[in-house]
């Protein structure tokens with residue numbers, strides 16, 4: 001039995017993790033559930049999965065939850081302290097980090113220190129604090145399994161192959177809802193339009209990130225940390241059907257790929273049961289119906305966010321934090337209709353230009369840089 005601590009249980013990834021728990025109740029149990037403020041859904045989840053602990057980051061919402069579930073033996077915690085406590089619970093084996101944004105950094109670090117294996121969906125954590133987290137994974141002897149579909153595909157494509165013979169990673173991208181459009185066509189795109197992803201159903205922030213292609217930029221940096229790859233070894237390939245989830249090219253020219261229907265349950269389940277592959281109640285790919293799959297070069301002129309991500313990756317140090325934090329703030333303002341679609345990447349670029357690079361930032365410098373970015377972006381609208 002694996003005991004799960006699920007951070008972000010009420011989100012798109014979190015709820016799909018719980019569907020896998022439903023499918024394998026004899027193999028998976030829930031030790032703790034954590035979310036931001038969604039009291040109603042967390043209460044439902046507590047009544048169904050009986051975790052020993054439940055956390056809401058929003059302290060008021062946590063107080064409300066405490067009252068609602070006082071008939072149950074669950075311990076309710078609030079705030080960052082609650083997240084940190086939950087991440088380190090001795091009863092838990094695996095911490096599945098599916099919170100959105102760099103709020104995931106501290107709980108992930110706490111979980112590693114407590115010897116937990118990490119199933120990582122929360123890419124912002126690795127992008128901003130990869131230089132702190134990757135050495136800790138080794139030091140504490142825990143495993144870090146990717147949940148992001150592309151990284152799961154790369155991980156699977158590396159399985160059993162000599163990693164030192166990896167030439168490059170081919171990171172696939174659907175291109176999002178605005179694929180093929182030019183800059184001027186994007187000027188008046190609304191949040192509603194940007195939220196219409198053609199292939200994947202996901203949380204709002206990552207859906208906007210897919211429309212700007214910032215998500216792919218974050219994934220390039222995530223792949224850099226996970227697979228020890230340099231920027232020039234990671235090539236983004238637009239593949240609108242989202243059937244190939246990514247590929248690895250070897251020195252002899254052979255390319256290994258992982259294919260599947262666009263459904264996050266597959267990479268989530270793979271991370272939970274690795275190295276096993278358990279049955280999944282999902283149709284396979286019908287290649288005859290699919291007919292063809294296609295590939296395109298990314299348009300870096302139009303989707304400047306991807307270009308800026310490579311620049312942040314090359315600069316290293318605190319620059320990926322600036323890229324990520326500026327994006328987090330700008331996306332939240334775009335969702336509130338306070339910024340236009342194109343301003344998201346423009347403001348990321350502006351923040352990167354104004355930032356004075358810190359070569360190897362400590363955790364507190366990362367958090368200070370985040371706060372600096374938030375202030376800068378807020379002052380611009």
Ligand code: NDP
Nearest residue numbers: 008010011012013035036037038057099100121122202203
């Ligand atoms: P959602 O917005 O759907 O869910 C986010 C989750 O995080 C919710 O449970 C939310 O709780 C919780 N949360 C938000 N703020 C806090 C906080 N301050 N403290 C604790 N919990 C918080 O996001 P997704 O599930 O789409 O994405 C989660 C992560 O996984 C992201 O990093 C994303 O990039 C990554 N990812 C997602 C994929 C997908 O298919 N969705 C694919 C690959 C990666 P509440 O509901 O209470 O707000």
Ligand code: MG
Nearest residue numbers: 148149150219
């Ligand atoms: Mg992805």
